[in-house]
Amino acid sequence: MGNTSSMLTQYDIEEVQQHCNGACETILPFPPFLALIADEISQQEIVSLYQRFCQLDRNVGGFITAEEFLSVPEFAVNPLSQRLLRMLDTLNFKEFVAFLSAFSPRASLQQKIEFIFKVYDSDCNGKVTFSDMMAILRDLTGQFISEKQREQVLAHVLEESGYTKDAALSMSDFMKILDNSDLKMEVEVPVD
Structure with a gap:
């Protein structure tokens, strides 16, 4: 996906959907069923998540660091934020979407x-x-x-x-x- 400041292409969006249809388990320490399935995340949601990802990626390195995650006030004040950060190191955009999949209203119990x-x-x-x-x-x-x-x-x-x-x-x-x-x-x- 290259530089985070570039725009997402249709190919990039479909690639993220595909990635979150089971490939996430090879990168994240989560089991495959935690990944969003392609029909659970819309292309519009991917674009919105990408915009947020770019805002958080202040170093424009193509990944979000723990410090950048802590810049989100709701995350920083969460009593479990340090535990969550230990589960992650840095996240690229695909990993970012996979991480957030557990918080989707469409994720199963x-x-x-x-x-x-x-x-x-x-x-x-x-x-x-x-x-x-x-x-x-x-x-x-x-x-x-x-x-x-x-x-x-x-x-x-x-x-x-x-x-x-x-x-x-x-x-x-x-x-x-x-x-x-x-x-x-x-x-x-x-x-x-």
């Missing part, structure tokens, strides 16, 4: 849960432990609740789902716990 699993699985061993979940709770709650309260809440959630504090949750275990939740994880792509 399974896609969203799988993305969240990757955020929780900080050591990338395919398991989420009690300590992994506690770390996320600390990030999310800050000093609003005590460590003991966090432990009690988390132990209760696990117990209600049939797990103990000693459990190392696989993706399927994690799905079982979150499958019945009313998970809201969406970012609207403004289309001009």
